[in-house]
Amino acid sequence: MQINDAQTLVLCVLADGPRHGYAVNTAIEELTGRRLGPGSLYGALTRLEAKGLVEALDGDGRQRPVRLTDAGRGVLEEELRAMARVAAAGLRSLGVAPS
Amino acid sequence: MTAGMTPARLLAALYPPPVRERWGPGLEDEIRAAGRRSWPDALLRAADLWLHPAVWPARSPAERRLRASAMAVTVTALCWFVTHVATETDDALGGTGRSAALTASTLGMAAGLALIVPLPRPAALAAFARHATVRGAPPAALAALAVAVVHTSGPTAGHTAGVPGWARGAVLACWWTALALGALQCCRLVTVLGADAVVAPRPARLRLGVLVLLAATAADAGAVLAHVAGAGPDPSAALAGAALALLAPLLLTPLRDLRRATT
Structure with missing residues (x-):
């Protein structure tokens, strides 16, 4: 895995299109039921930007929107496929059919 | 807290x-x-994030390397200071201080620093000298x-007879503060002037350079801890050895961050 949980969540919600930080966290809350801490959110954005997986766009308000790069899309797909394989294997071992 | 400082x-x-400049309002x-x-x-x-300067928003890979080298210099300076x-x-440790192991680690630190220290551009020598004078004066x-x-x-x-303990302590504190401040200002000089x-x-x-520094600081920690193990209870040396053992691995973080950073 190249990225951690917070980074995967951020990439996931950015797959829908560019968002600013607050909107990223709101989308994560809708997806998982809880928001990331502010430090975790912006720490993840900082690291993802350094890896070239997201890029900050010029914003007209207080916050800068962020979008997924092509490299970010590729890494996200790879991570999600790996997670899907792990989930499928785990469910099989438990004897539970994937929903 | 001043007015307006929530x-x-x-x-x-x-x-x-750099993180504040990029994300400050959103973070707040x-x-x-x-x-x-x-x-x-x-x-x-x-x-x-302060421990990972190579991932801060940067304009170029050179800027990331500059921050990584500043971090390595800072950690090395801290190890030398400790x-x-x-x-x-x-x-008791002072005897060890003259040992071959600590002398070799100090030479290793000097060699590592010579490899990684950012050099001033010829066109910016005047600005570099000005900043170095201002920051180095205190x-x-x-x-x-x-x-x-x-x-x-x-x-x-060695002429301590009749000299109050507080006076000796004050002079030593003054000396260490000067060394710590000098090392800190060297690192700040590099980051303030930047890649230009x-x-x-x-x-x-x-x-x-970072690997040489890592070997030197690890040898430093090893020499101090070996003294602790051999000489019996020595709390101050044990504290110094533990501090060195914690600080030395920090040298690896900029290398790891640079390997992952692509922009």
């Missing part, structure tokens, strides 16, 4: 300047919206004061 703004201000809004329960997370991540304080204050004055006091009254030069004024080390050279 807890959210204060916490956001603890983040490294998020801390304000999440309230008190978000403060530990905000504090912890601020500390974490060893220096330990050998100066602990008579620690140089403090060190000169300590040396002058030692030479006029001799409280630390200094040349960042090339990736291979930086990697080699």
Whole structure:
């Protein structure tokens, strides 16, 4: 895995299109039921930007929107496929059919 | 707290300047919206980001390498400082301070620093000299004061009879503060001037230099801890050895961050 949980969540919600930080966290809350801490959110954005997986766009308000790069899309797909394989294997071992 | 300085703004201000410039307003809004329960997370991540300067928003890979080298210089300076304080204050360890192992590690540190230290660009030499003079003046004055006091009254030069303990402590504190401040100002000089004024080390050279520094600081920690193991209970040496053992691995973080960073 190249990225951690917070980074995967951020990439996931950015797959829908560019968002600013607050909107990223709101989308994560809708997806998982809880928001990331502010430090975790912006720490993840900082690291993802350094890896070239997201890029900050010029914003007209207080916050800068962020979008997924092509490299970010590729890494996200790879991570999600790996997670899907792990989930499928785990469910099989438990004897539970994937929903 | 000054007027207008809310807890959210204060916490956001603890983040490294390039992170604040990129995400500051959003970070502040998020801390304000999440309230008190978000403060530990905000504090912890601020500390974490200070330990990873190579991932801060940068204009170029050279800027990331410059920050990585500044971090390596800072950690090395801290290790040297801890060893220096330990050998100066602990008579038993002072003997070890003259040992071959500590001498070799000091030489290793010097070699590693020579490999990674960013060099001033010829066009920026004047600015570099100006900043170095301004920033270096306070620690140089403090060190000169300590040396002058030692030479006029001799409280630390072996003539301690009749010299109050507090006077000896004050001179030593003055000397260590000067050394710590000098090391800190050297690192700040590089980061303040930035990639326009200094040349960042090339990736291979930086990697080699950091590995040499890692070996030297690990040898330093090993020599102090070996003394602790061999000489029996020595709390100050044990503290210094533990500090060195914690600091040395920090040298690896910029290398790891640079390997992952692609922009």
